[in-house]
Every structure is written in C-alpha cells, then in structure tokens.
Amino acid sequence: MSDTRSSKGSETEQRLAYDFSEIEPKWQRFWEAEQVFKAPEKPKKDDKYYLLVMFAYPSGDIHMGHFRNYIYGDAIVRQKWMQGKEVLHPFGWDAFGLPAEQAAIKRGLHPAEWTMKNIGVSRDTLKKVGISFDWSREVTTCLPEYYRWSQWIFLKMYERGLAYRKDSLVNFCPTCNTVLANEQVEADGNCWRCGDRVVKKRLNQWFFKITEYADRLLQSLDELPGWPDRLKAMQRNWIGKSIGCEINFKLENSEIEIPVFTTRPDTIFGVTFMAIAPEAELLEKLDIPADRKEAVEQYIQKAIAKSEIERQAETDDKDGVFTGLYAINPFNGEKVQLWVADYVLASYGTGVVMAVPAHDQRDFVFAKKYGIPMKVVIKPEDGEAPNVAEMTEAYVEKGAMVNSGDFDGAVGQKAIEQVTDFAEQKGIGRRKVNFKLRDWLLSRQRYWGTPIPIIHCEKCGEVQVPYEQLPVELPMEGVDYIPKGRSPLADAEAWVNVACPKCGGPAKRDADTMDTFICSSWYMLRYVDNKNEQAPFDVEKANLWFPIDMYIGGITHATGHLIYFRFFTKFLHDLGMLEYDEPAERVFNHGMVMDSQGVTMSKSRGNVVSPIELIAERGVDVTRLAMYFAAPADREMPWTAEGLVGVERFLNKFYRLIEGAATAGGAIDIEKRFDSNSFSGEQKAVYIRLNQTIKKLTEDIENLQFNTAVAAIMEFLGNFDPAKIEDEEFSRIVTARVVQLIAPMAPHFAEEAWRMLGFEGSIFHSTWPAFDENAVQFDTVTVVVQINGKVRDQLEVDREISEEAIKELAFAREKVQKNIEGREVVKAIYVKGKLISLVVR
RNA sequence: GCGAACGUGGCGGAAUUGGUAUACGCGCUAGACUAAGGAUCUAGUGGUUGCAAAACCGUGAGGGUUCGAGUCCCUCCGUUCGCACCA
Numbered sequence: 001m002s003d004t005r006s007s008k009g010s011e012t013e014q015r016l017a018y019d020f021s022e023i024e025p026k027w028q029r030f031w032e033a034e035q036v037f038k039a040p041e042k043p044k045k046d047d048k049y050y051l052l053v054m055f056a057y058p059s060g061d062i063h064m065g066h067f068r069n070y071i072y073g074d075a076i077v078r079q080k081w082m083q084g085k086e087v088l089h090p091f092g093w094d095a096f097g098l099p100a101e102q103a104a105i106k107r108g109l110h111p112a113e114w115t116m117k118n119i120g121v122s123r124d125t126l127k128k129v130g131i132s133f134d135w136s137r138e139v140t141t142c143l144p145e146y147y148r149w150s151q152w153i154f155l156k157m158y159e160r161g162l163a164y165r166k167d168s169l170v171n172f173c174p175t176c177n178t179v180l181a182n183e184q185v186e187a188d189g190n191c192w193r194c195g196d197r198v199v200k201k202r203l204n205q206w207f208f209k210i211t212e213y214a215d216r217l218l219q220s221l222d223e224l225p226g227w228p229d230r231l232k233a234m235q236r237n238w239i240g241k242s243i244g245c246e247i248n249f250k251l252e253n254s255e256i257e258i259p260v261f262t263t264r265p266d267t268i269f270g271v272t273f274m275a276i277a278p279e280a281e282l283l284e285k286l287d288i289p290a291d292r293k294e295a296v297e298q299y300i301q302k303a304i305a306k307s308e309i310e311r312q313a314e315t316d317d318k319d320g321v322f323t324g325l326y327a328i329n330p331f332n333g334e335k336v337q338l339w340v341a342d343y344v345l346a347s348y349g350t351g352v353v354m355a356v357p358a359h360d361q362r363d364f365v366f367a368k369k370y371g372i373p374m375k376v377v378i379k380p381e382d383g384e385a386p387n388v389a390e391m392t393e394a395y396v397e398k399g400a401m402v403n404s405g406d407f408d409g410a411v412g413q414k415a416i417e418q419v420t421d422f423a424e425q426k427g428i429g430r431r432k433v434n435f436k437l438r439d440w441l442l443s444r445q446r447y448w449g450t451p452i453p454i455i456h457c458e459k460c461g462e463v464q465v466p467y468e469q470l471p472v473e474l475p476m477e478g479v480d481y482i483p484k485g486r487s488p489l490a491d492a493e494a495w496v497n498v499a500c501p502k503c504g505g506p507a508k509r510d511a512d513t514m515d516t517f518i519c520s521s522w523y524m525l526r527y528v529d530n531k532n533e534q535a536p537f538d539v540e541k542a543n544l545w546f547p548i549d550m551y552i553g554g555i556t557h558a559t560g561h562l563i564y565f566r567f568f569t570k571f572l573h574d575l576g577m578l579e580y581d582e583p584a585e586r587v588f589n590h591g592m593v594m595d596s597q598g599v600t601m602s603k604s605r606g607n608v609v610s611p612i613e614l615i616a617e618r619g620v621d622v623t624r625l626a627m628y629f630a631a632p633a634d635r636e637m638p639w640t641a642e643g644l645v646g647v648e649r650f651l652n653k654f655y656r657l658i659e660g661a662a663t664a665g666g667a668i669d670i671e672k673r674f675d676s677n678s679f680s681g682e683q684k685a686v687y688i689r690l691n692q693t694i695k696k697l698t699e700d701i702e703n704l705q706f707n708t709a710v711a712a713i714m715e716f717l718g719n720f721d722p723a724k725i726e727d728e729e730f731s732r733i734v735t736a737r738v739v740q741l742i743a744p745m746a747p748h749f750a751e752e753a754w755r756m757l758g759f760e761g762s763i764f765h766s767t768w769p770a771f772d773e774n775a776v777q778f779d780t781v782t783v784v785v786q787i788n789g790k791v792r793d794q795l796e797v798d799r800e801i802s803e804e805a806i807k808e809l810a811f812a813r814e815k816v817q818k819n820i821e822g823r824e825v826v827k828a829i830y831v832k833g834k835l836i837s838l839v840v841r
Numbered sequence: 842g843c844g845a846a847c848g849u850g851g852c853g854g855a856a857u858u859g860g861u862a863u864a865c866g867c868g869c870u871a872g873a874c875u876a877a878g879g880a881u882c883u884a885g886u887g888g889u890u891g892c893a894a895a896a897c898c899g900u901g902a903g904g905g906u907u908c909g910a911g912u913c914c915c916u917c918c919g920u921u922c923g924c925a926c927c928a
Contacts, residue, residue: 348928640852712865786909835861
C-alpha cells in the first residue's frame, strides 16, 4: 500500500488513499481533450436523451445549491452515455436583468463587465467540479448573437397580436425604479429583488398575451405525468380557471351597462348591492352625485395609495363608500346601491361584482358593516332556508333556489345552467370563462436587458424593426444606466433616434428592455443549435432533440419560468417550428441545501459553505458522494461535514480493493458469461448480490434515488471479500462492474479505477452492466412464522417450497409448538417466500 | 382560510408499496494493532425487564379495517411549502 500521508501540509492531513488533487484534474482534462461529452449534431430520435438543468444567473460564483442541482443531472447523463444514449447536456447563462445591473452599479462597473467576469469564474468552477456539460453548446443571453433571436420571437408574437402595448395599472417598485411582473411581486406585496414595497402606477407598457394560451396551458398539465403533482397543482392554481356567467346590470336612469362576472348566477335574485373596484376604468364614466363626490374621491385615493400588503391584510375588515348611484338587476328590475370597495379586484373579471351577502362571505361581512339588506335565495336541498336575522356567516353551499320567481326549486348546477340559459336568451348575459392568470407585463425601464425591436414614428406610429436589421444592439457606450425612473436608453440620443423603416422620417426606438424571463423562455431551444445565424434554431434539430427528457431545477420557478417556457413552446409550435407543444417530459425539483441547523444558506446569515473550498479540501468525488448520500434528492438537505467521513472511508476501502484487483494482472474480459451452476457457495452469493445491486443502481439513478444508490454499493462492498473467492478472474470482473456502477456518481474515481483495472478509453463509453434476471434471488429464502401477528420463529427454506411442505416444517418447530400448545389453530396463511401467519385460539 | 407534502433511533435517513421496522452512513461503547491515535480493523448499539433463554413495548397522538399496518381509512396535534378578497 502506498504511503498516503504525504503532501497536503500539516493542517489538512490527507484522508483519501489516493491523491484526488492529481487524479481529478487529470480526468477533467481527458474528458475535455477527448470530447467525451460532446453531443451529436443530429441524434437518432429513439436514442437521444436531453437533460436540462436550469441555467445560472451569473451573480458571483456557484454555490452549494447549484452544485447539488448539477450533480444530479450529471449522474443521470453519465449513466445514459453508458446505456448507449446520445446525450445533450448543455449549460449557459441567464445574463441579463436587474440583479446584475444593481450589483454592477454598486461596484462601479459596467453590467457587461461584471456579468462576463462572473461567467468566467463560474465556468471555471464548473469545469473544476467536472460536470459533464457540453461546453460547445454554451449560451449567454446578454450577447447579441443570442438576444437577436429573443427579438425575433418578440416580433413573431407582435405580428400575431400576442405582444401589445396598453395603459395599465402596473406594479412599480420605487426603489428599483421599474415595473414588475405579477410573478415578481412577492406574496407579501414586496419587490422580489429589493424587498421594498411595490406600488401601483398607470403606465403604458408592453404585454404578452399569455392569457390567450391560458386554457391550453391548463389542459396540457393533464398530459404531463412526468411533472410533479405539487408543481402542476401550483400551476393550475395560478392559472385559476373559473367557469361562470357575465351579466349586464344597467345604471339607473342611464344607458351605461355594468357587466359583472359571477360563478353563481343562481344567486342573482339575492343581489342587494354592487361593488366596484377603486381602480376600475368604468368608474371614470360614472357621474357621481355632487353630495357624494368628495367622499368617493377621497376613498379612491386612499385605497389606491394602500399597498397590496395592506389590502391583503384586511381580508376580515372590508370597507367602501356608497356612490349615491343605483343599478338595476336585469332579472327582477330591482334597484340596488352601487358602492366602491377595495375588496373588489380591478384586474379580475370586469372589476365590478354583484354582491349577494346571504351567499358570499365577503359580501356578507361588507353588508353587515354598512347595514345593507340581505336576501336569502338559496336553501339546502332538503332543508329550510336560513333565517337572515340569525345568520352569522353566508350560506355558500349550492342548493335549491328560493325567492327567485319562476326559478324557485331549481337545484345546484342545473339551476346555474337554467339561469345562464335565460340570460343568454334575453340578451342580458352570456357564458364566460375567467382566469386568474394575467397578461405578462414584459417591458422594463432598465438598461441591462434585451432592447424591444420596435420603432415609434411620428407618422407611422408603432413600426417593427425589419428582421434583417436584427439584432437591435444594446449600446455599450454612451448610456448613463443609473436608474432615474425612466428608461436609460431614452436618453441615449445616438441610439434612440433613427429613421422610420417605413417612411424614412424621424423616429425613436422603443427605449424599454425586455423582462429577463423572456431570455429564459426559449434558451432550451437555442442549445440544440447555438451557432445558427439564420434562425433561432434549426427546426429539424429541435424536433430531434425535443422534448427535454428531464428538466432539473428548483420549485421556486413553479409559477414563473416553468409557465413561461411552456407558453413559448406552444407559441413556437403554433408557428410550425416545433412538433411538440410542451417543452419537457419530466421535471424534477431538487431540495435546497441548508446549513447543519437546517437553516437556508445565505450570505447575509454568514452560514454559506463554499463548494469550491470543499472540493479543494476533500475532492470532488467525496463531496459528490456525500451529497448524494445525505438526503433524498427532492428534500431539503442539512449539510454537515460529518457526512464526508463515511464516504471517505468507503472510497478508501474501494480503492484498496481496486489496487488488489489491479495487481492481480492480466486483461479482464468484462463481458465474460458465467455458468452460475459451477459457482461455489460464496461465489454464487456474490453473483446474486451483484445482480441485485446492478438492478438497484439501474433503477435508482433513473429515478433520482441517489441516497439509496450509494447505500446499495456500500452494502455490496461491505459483503464482498475477494479473499473468500477462489476464482480470481471472477472477483476482478465483479470489482470492475462495481466501478461501473459508481461511475455516474464518482466519475473521476471511476475513470482512474477503470484504467488501473487495465481498460482503455473512458468508462463512460463502456457499457452499463446488464443484470441477469434469473440471478437476482437466492435459491433459499428466510420465511418467518407469525403466531397471532407476532414473529416467533424463522425457517431457511427452498424458494419454491410448496405450501404444504413449509407448513409441515413450521408445525414441527419447537418454538412454534411451544406457542400453539393446547390451542386451536384456526387459520394458517402462507405468503410465498415471506411468512407463515398462524392464528390460534 | 384553501391546497400540497411531511412526522421513523442520539443524528442523516431505509423499508420491494399491506408481510421480519430501523438497510446504509454518522455518532457512541468495548476490544485488537500501536510509542501514540483524530488512522485502521473486529464486535456491539431502539427502549424496558432479565445472569441467560426470552418476554413486553415501540414509526407524532387516539381510534378503525386486517391473520398482519410505518404503509390503508377516520379524528386530532405538529412542522414545512405554495396560494391567498379571483366574485
């Protein structure tokens, strides 16, 4: 055995039996030089495997969370290579956006400089940790060769009316000086980046009409069995489909119509007031009586000034103000008060609700507070109608209609249909589907993003930049990009002033940039053809590689990126550029890395563990194995350095085993077939255990159950002692097989071992071991004997023993006799190969 | 409030889906080898009782179904995550 107590200095005694600091870089260089992980241009459709990990935001160096994410994908693709698949495993950088810009400004650097520097550092690190990315496919979204095609897709959307501008009340972060998408406002109403309070502002902004795809985005979820249920549930919730009815009320003494959306048209006769959102545009059309005007205006101003957070905190306490106006219920001609109330959302439905306090809890609370009457119009099907005076909460269940004229007696869903039919016949309403999903606000008044390829001409209006003029490059010089509340590009005179592509007259470029989530909505397609200068990607190549077989990333993107990239995919499918209209067959959300106390790692808490330091100290493979082993891949992982100890010991043992097998000399014929009938007892046991382990590893890696995969190898080697086996060749083949099994998870170690055992070429071009289906079970099994549910004895029997024979054996046992003595056996159940259950009385 | 997931030794976690609970690893205890051990090897390690054989208890709590429940059903308790006035 070699002396391993060398080099590393006095502090860090080397723990491994081999010098990882020499071995690991050596194999990394080998993989790069031999292009071991280079994806083919055009794979064979049936043999391709596209594994995507979410690309990185280059905000510094990679951290433990990235590392965890990437080693999971890495193990899978390494196994796929060995299983003969043609693999695409690319990586890139989500390089535009606010965080980079802010970080750069803070350091007095240009965002491009800061970003490219971080990309360089992170790429180096990823190479040092030996992740098997095909670097020739690298994509960087802030480079013109990439964002040119983001602009191209934008224009395609624009041409189809899916990208449009409108005045809109938008989320605006005063600190970041920009508008935000709904998805970028945290649940508490604060900005996702700076955490400060978001306010509403009416601005002219660009939107993607993602709502046009709402139904398809929802429906396809049912056809994605490989997506986690939790994720699909979150998306369904976010899209939020409601089927209902739009009913037109009329303003009293006026031709103004007040449409409302309701999912409960069967409660129409119970409407006792209407409520309109403070921000609703309809409000501007109303002629508020003079004596109410001041009160109403004050209320509106107060409500709009309130942040989302305040309004959401008030779900129990609703307030509003009476407008002095009345609306007419088209079903019964009743006159009801029209209120302004901030519990009504301007952005959902029509911004007005018909309030039915007896049957809606919110309306109930509001009516109670302001003494507005209530009217019961629904009763339990087999019960009495609730008494208004005694109600402490709204009766929201469906039931039978009462006090509803000709509709009395109609029940549940049928009642809803009848009322809706009536409304449609009379032309006072119509069926309507509403979604919670809103159109995607995509423009940003910031510098560091993809310029929007639109030109505003005084004469021609909005004109698209001709395709041949793409990309509209983001100017690197001459822009003061420090945020001032309006687009920095608007002040870049040399850039913004252009000739109109249509009339040649004076015009200005649109000075907004695109939300970064646009860059990440189609990057998975650029990877298939990242150097294409004619199109975003080649259609044939995309169809060969798509769909993504496995997409790994955090759940944090559930209702953002993971919806957007589905939207883009469907759009490109509609353009005829993709056969598939869903991007990914399987999605896997890995858990987060926590510190040893179970607290999220963060710079501000100072509990961050650096993967770079860790691998420098203990080696990549040890760190990887410790992470695979520490917790199931989809769960939070509390990181402790103790976890490294076990895998270090294990790798040392394994290394010694390989040294032994290597010194035995001679070439190994790893495909040699054995006649298991000629095996000695111990040899046969090893053979069966090996086959069990191969089966386990084959399945566990495919299913991302790495913790049990590592355990299975440990268990196998714990029971494997070549000294007990006479057939030296057999032992060496077994050793080589186990090296193959661990290769996806400890790749450097495995390459080294592979070479030591006399093989040539990369182990990842060797063939993943097949298991012998006939040799995964032992001939004898342990059958336990339960008496009244308690285990009393166990028998070692032939696997195929008959039920009669084993019962006879069982009853003959002393321990069994002792326990059934003097009692009657009323039942005897035999579960093959597992147990006998006796019931005695 | 709604939705989802989870709760197993001192710790991280296993359990072929209803069939020997605690695999694998950490830690701990004892022993071996040593000048030495923070190296390595061997054995042990859920709890209680017992010299032992063995018995009883045991997967958040309580109940149920079953020959048999960590696993299925019901009622609670707790933790985590997501959504949150969507009419």
